[in-house]
Amino acid sequence: MNKSHSLIEKCHRVYKHTVENPHPVIHSILIGTAVVLFWRGMWGVLDLYLFPENEALSFITSIMLGILILLIHDGLRKIDELS
Incomplete structure (x- = not known):
């Protein structure tokens, strides 16, 4: 329990540091990945439901x-x- 709690705290510290001190490369990779995954999902849904x-x-x-x-x-x- 203690190990998982410290891992969660460590992840929270890393996330908080990244958000409070934004690095353009990290944010570009994060946003780019999110956009690609969103459109991949949208294309999949359209393939299934829009005139299949x-x-x-x-x-x-x-x-x-x-x-x-x-x-x-x-x-x-x-x-x-x-x-």
């Missing part, structure tokens, strides 16, 4: 949804700049 019987339609729909999201985001940003 028709890959071409699934890919085209995904591209169109992505473009639509980017256009909406850009439009909202431009509206915000006008305010």
